[in-house]
Amino acid sequence: MTELIVRNLHVSIEGKEILKGLNLTLPKGEVHAIMGPNGTGKSTLAYTLMGHPAYEVTEGEILFKDQNVLELEPNERSILGIFLAFQYPVGIPGVTVANFIRSAINARRRALNPQDKGIQLLEFRKQVKEKMELLQMDPAFAGRYLNDGFSGGEKKRAEILQMAMLKPEIAILDETDSGLDIDALKIVSEGVNTLKGPDLGVLVITHYQRILNYIKPDVVHVMMDGRIVESGGSELALHLEEHGYEWIREKVNGLG
Amino acid sequence: MIENTQVIINKSKSRSENKDFNFSKDQIRITSSEVINSYRDKAWESFSKTFIPTIKDDPWRRTDLRMLKVDRFELATSNDSTKKDTIPSNLLKPLADGEHGGQILISGNDVRSYLDPALEGQGVIFTDLLTAELKYPQLVEKIIGKIVEPSEGKFAAMTGALAQNGVFLYVPKNITIESPLHSLIWGSTIDFANTTHVMVYLEGGASVTYVHEVASDTETNGQSLQSSNIEMYVGPGSSLRFVELQSWGRHVWNFTHERVNVDRNGSVDWIFGAIGGHLTKNFAELNLIADGASGKMSGFYFTDQDQHLDYDSQQNHLAPHTTSDLLFKGALVEKSRSVWQGMIYVAPGADKTDGYQANRNLLLSRDARADSIPGLEILADDVRCTHGATVGKIDADQIFYLMARGIPRLEAERLIVEGFFDPIMQRIPFEGVRERFQQSITDKMKAYTG
Numbered sequence: 063m064t065e066l067i068v069r070n071l072h073v074s075i076e077g078k079e080i081l082k083g084l085n086l087t088l089p090k091g092e093v094h095a096i097m098g099p100n101g102t103g104k105s106t107l108a109y110t111l112m113g114h115p116a117y118e119v120t121e122g123e124i125l126f127k128d129q130n131v132l133e134l135e136p137n138e139r140s141i142l143g144i145f146l147a148f149q150y151p152v153g154i155p156g157v158t159v160a161n162f163i164r165s166a167i168n169a170r171r172r173a174l175n176p177q178d179k180g181i182q183l184l185e186f187r188k189q190v191k192e193k194m195e196l197l198q199m200d201p202a203f204a205g206r207y208l209n210d211g212f213s214g215g216e217k218k219r220a221e222i223l224q225m226a227m228l229k230p231e232i233a234i235l236d237e238t239d240s241g242l243d244i245d246a247l248k249i250v251s252e253g254v255n256t257l258k259g260p261d262l263g264v265l266v267i268t269h270y271q272r273i274l275n276y277i278k279p280d281v282v283h284v285m286m287d288g289r290i291v292e293s294g295g296s297e298l299a300l301h302l303e304e305h306g307y308e309w310i311r312e313k314v315n316g317l318g
Numbered sequence: 319m320i321e322n323t324q325v326i327i328n329k330s331k332s333r334s335e336n337k338d339f340n341f342s343k344d345q346i347r348i349t350s351s352e353v354i355n356s357y358r359d360k361a362w363e364s365f366s367k368t369f370i371p372t373i374k375d376d377p378w379r380r381t382d383l384r385m386l387k388v389d390r391f392e393l394a395t396s397n398d399s400t401k402k403d404t405i406p407s408n409l410l411k412p413l414a415d416g417e418h419g420g421q422i423l424i425s426g427n428d429v430r431s432y433l434d435p436a437l438e439g440q441g442v443i444f445t446d447l448l449t450a451e452l453k454y455p456q457l458v459e460k461i462i463g464k465i466v467e468p469s470e471g472k473f474a475a476m477t478g479a480l481a482q483n484g485v486f487l488y489v490p491k492n493i494t495i496e497s498p499l500h501s502l503i504w505g506s507t508i509d510f511a512n513t514t515h516v517m518v519y520l521e522g523g524a525s526v527t528y529v530h531e532v533a534s535d536t537e538t539n540g541q542s543l544q545s546s547n548i549e550m551y552v553g554p555g556s557s558l559r560f561v562e563l564q565s566w567g568r569h570v571w572n573f574t575h576e577r578v579n580v581d582r583n584g585s586v587d588w589i590f591g592a593i594g595g596h597l598t599k600n601f602a603e604l605n606l607i608a609d610g611a612s613g614k615m616s617g618f619y620f621t622d623q624d625q626h627l628d629y630d631s632q633q634n635h636l637a638p639h640t641t642s643d644l645l646f647k648g649a650l651v652e653k654s655r656s657v658w659q660g661m662i663y664v665a666p667g668a669d670k671t672d673g674y675q676a677n678r679n680l681l682l683s684r685d686a687r688a689d690s691i692p693g694l695e696i697l698a699d700d701v702r703c704t705h706g707a708t709v710g711k712i713d714a715d716q717i718f719y720l721m722a723r724g725i726p727r728l729e730a731e732r733l734i735v736e737g738f739f740d741p742i743m744q745r746i747p748f749e750g751v752r753e754r755f756q757q758s759i760t761d762k763m764k765a766y767t768g
Contacts, residue, residue: 113721114718115714135721135726135727136718136721136722137721137722137723137724137725137726137730139722140722140724145722146722148719148722151719152715152716152718154716154720154733156739156740156741157733157736157737161733165725165733166720166723166725169723169724169725169729170724173724228724
């Protein structure tokens with residue numbers, strides 16, 4: 063089983079139910095987009111997939127590679143191959159980008175082989191340099207404290223840099239387009255496109271259609287009130303851009 | 319990081335019975351120098367007149383000595399079982415790039431010292447206190463009791479009168495010592511009191527880096543006492559880099575009075591690292607005594623279990639155009655406790671001074687506690703002084719972020735703690751010293767399980 067499966071997912075935060083029976087299947091090798099108005103639970107889905115402790119799953123399941131993802135700690139989910147590019151990456155003063163990514167790579171290697179001695183420094187430097195060039199990042203960036211005083215664009219690039227270095231199988235991009243100007247959006251999207259392939263499933267969570275001009279989705283889902291209410295091809299995104307969400311709301315209410 | 323400034327004041331408790339040390343005046347070592355002898359007599363007078371401090375005494379309000387079994391202690395003598403061969407080899411490794419310019423190892427009565435003959439030829443003296451008293455009394459006279467006075471407290475007086483050993487460093491005019499000097503005092507036996515007197519004297523235009531380290535194993539079922547005075551003088555235009563590393567065993571009660579007087583255009587770069595001991599009370603003072611003097615104080619501490627660490631720091635601007643910069647950072651786990659009380663004092667007329675002090679604490683356990691109390695007393699008009707004190711916890715979102723990248727929780731915490739200390743590490747010029755600190759972080763985080 064190489065797809066991420068979300069079944070009847072109910073999630074509450076501080077006692078308030080946000081996700082109300084969400085279903086989603088994301089096969090590797092595909093790009094899916096989740097669109098929807100603000101406050102419909104898109105970011106809740108992202109955090110829940112990654113295992114944020116504040117989000118309480120009351121019902122349903124998440125499966126990936128024959129594993130019950132809900133039983134795993136966030137670090138175990140990461141090692142299983144799930145990656146979340148955060149909408150709001152947290153600053154870690156005193157820890158450099160390079161040191162952090164190296165720790166993450168080594169944690170991964172040790173999880174697979176407890177005897178592992180960690181990635182060779184030269185090899186690591188080579189890889190970081192290569193990925194940073196891809197994302198048009200200044201080499202000095204690797205020596206800066208992680209997300210500490212980064213601009214919005216730098217934070218998002220740092221997220222994609224981590225994704226490139228950690229090579230996940232499922233990548234969730236939570237509003238990666240927010241706060242980016244068009245040039246930065248292009249660079250970040252190109253970065254994601256280079257990483258795309260048969261071994262990577264991508265879930266692009268976004269409020270706007272804009273990013274989907276650069277990262278072409280195979281499937282577009284519309285989320286409303288904690289559920290996926292409509293799915294279609296990439297033309298659905300364009301339709302939403304033109305007509306807004308109201309017609310879907312009416313359709314859903316009509317059905318309900 | 320969530321940061322809260324908190325100031326917690328203990329309720330006063332009544333003075334316990336006045337137990338005292340069982341030392342006698344005939345334990346004072348007599349030297350050929352009248353100056354040294356009379357200094358020690360005076361110190362003895364202070365010692366015998368003062369009581370063990372209690373929490374009613376202002377600087378001791380947060381550090382309680384009632385559990386210290388003062389009447390059990392003997393002065394460490396040849397009976398002291400500490401042996402030189404117990405010094406762990408990792409403590410003898412050079413702390414800086416290349417070799418030491420000199421090294422003194424003091425373990426009980428065993429003293430080994432080495433000084434680069436080239437430095438010796440230039441008139442540099444780096445030796446243990448007993449040798450200094452014998453061979454260079456006139457130089458010892460220049461500083462002993464001039465910087466730290468015995469009347470400053472019970473322990474300052476005790477060390478002044480009874481110092482069993484110590485280190486004496488003298489750097490003549492215009493001598494620059496490239497390779498760092500290192501001294502190590504090793505060992506702390508149960509029921510023994512150890513007193514150490516360290517003196518550093520730099521004539522004008524001199525420059526040296528000196529790493530002074532104190533350490534011991536941990537012994538169980540008992541207490542040991544360490545008391546030291548550190549007196550330093552930095553002459554006009556001289557620069558001293560002084561690194562202190564404290565990793566006493568968990569049975570050690572540790573008291574230090576230390577002060578540096580920095581003369582015209584002199585500078586001191588003073589680095590403190592403390593990870594050991596059961597209880598520590600440290601008075602550290604920077605005196606900028608003449609125009610253009612400057613000093614930097616950088617502190618690193620990491621406490622665990624029931625360790626108690628209490629620092630009093632004082633930055634005294636006694637002349638115009640003086641600069642001070644203090645940054646102390648500490649992490650605390652389990653039930654440990656730290657106190658930092660700092661004061662910047664600017665004397666009347668000490669205009670155009672610039673003083674800074676900051677203390678940052680990271681609490682990793684619910685039961686740990688840090689008190690952070692900054693203070694300013696400014697009696698001049700044209701000055702710039704700033705301070706900050708924080709006590710914070712690790713942010714849960716930082717942990718989640720690191721875990722989301724595959725890093726296990728404890729390792730995530732360790733990374734955050736290392737990051738927290740990074741600004742202090744940046745102030746430490748030696749890879750060896752930084753590694754020593756990094757190792758202590760790793761060790762303490764390993765023992766701590768959340």
